[in-house]
Amino acid sequence: MRVIIRADGGSNIGMGHIMRTSVIAQKLQEFSEVIYVCKKGNEFENGIQYLKKQGYEVRETDRVNIISDLSLLKGNCLITDSYDIDEKYFALTKDIFPITGYIDDLNQYKLNVDFVINQNIYAQDLIYDVCTNTQLFLGPQYALLRDEFLNPPKNRINKNIKNIIITLGGCDTQNLTGEIIENLYRDFSDIVFHVVVGPGFRNTELRKLELENVKLYYNPKMVEIMLKSDLAISACGSTLYELAACGIPTIGVIVAENQKRAALKMKELGIIELAEEHSALKQAIKVLDYNKRKKMSQYLNKLVDGFGAKRISEEIYSLLTNGDK
Known part of the structure; x- marks a missing residue:
């Protein structure tokens, strides 16, 4: 065939x-x-x-x-x-x-x-x-x-946010990844940001942002980074369902028009937080305390089985x- x-x-x-x-x-x-x-x-x-x-x-x-x-x-x-x-x-x-x-x-x-x-x-x-x-x-x-998301281990929700994955898809023509890093890494110096660089990224300046609390990943095994993260900042495409399979509390960032409907539906159901403006990311991180993240993780675990x-x-x-x- x-x-x-x-x-x-x-x-x-x-x-x-x-x-x-x-x-x-x-x-x-x-x-x-x-x-x-x-x-x-x-x-x-x-x-x-x-x-x-x-x-x-x-x-x-x-x-x-x-x-x-x-x-x-x-x-x-x-x-x-x-x-x-x-x-x-x-x-x-x-x-x-x-x-x-x-x-x-x-x-x-x-x-x-x-x-x-x-x-x-x-x-x-x-x-x-x-x-x-x-x-x-x-x-x-x-x-x-992908098969790596078939029944992954359940994510453990920690009391404090120590690790955040940033993943904005395979391409980032607007350089939102760089903007988000620069917006956050100073104010959250006690958090390690794990930044996924997609195969279609054109911004070579990202390497200059790699610091003690900013780590870049090229072609990583996504499930491994997700499972060591307490929170995700993610584009609202298919990655949302990968994060759901791992039970990772997520702040969604809409990077394309076709992502709005899914993002708003998940926000309505309390499955993700949504930062419609980059300036809202800091506040979103601060309001997602342990209880809110635990509740989000429980919802996400029920959404996708891989x-x-x-x-x-x-x-x-x-x-x-x-x-x-």
Whole structure:
């Protein structure tokens, strides 16, 4: 069998689509060949190089020829994770591939696909315009997390905050990471800040901020840093679900428009604190005392179990081996 994944990542759009599809791709490789189709160009080079380092075959295309290039691959299934689509795209690709699926965040189009994946906490609140037989895999039980987040040890909540992880995704085009470090490290000199530098970071000046209480990590095993942290300052993308799997109390920072809905829903449910302005981070750290962090951790532990990718791969396998298809 052959599964085609259509996704992009890079310096401007971030690495979220690449990172989460690579999680499901790893599971799909247990029973299928996996090929990526990515847009070519300097903007998307970070995503392409990341995938190649992971061992995936990547076919590069341009926006004009995406449909024709997809049709040449003769796959059994196409999974799309991109905002650069419309209803015409879904109609055309449904004619090419026996099974099609879409990884969604926004619910903007009528989706002519066999399955929809939306891992976000608000997903079950949405009403999808889909075909009668379309399967919906909605909510954090389908969160696409790496195997390191399968039932990790439960985080111990300490009385005082001694370690904070700062993680703003695979790219940081606005240099928010540097701004946050400079805003916090002096006032919280008794706290060690563990700063994750993503593969698409372009700010080389971050190294100058590495101090006794500021440590930088390049391509780390995330679960290890999370589990030694008392608190996280995180972008409000997929990392929120990784932190939830570890039970890490979190202050969310919205770094993209498509993160607002999940961030506000989690804030409403008391699962995370939200700093909508960077100036609010100091106050957010101060108000998150032991009892508040303990309560947040308990909520987070119930949200995600880390088996989302396994559930999705089993569902896709079932669709691919269905005799009616």
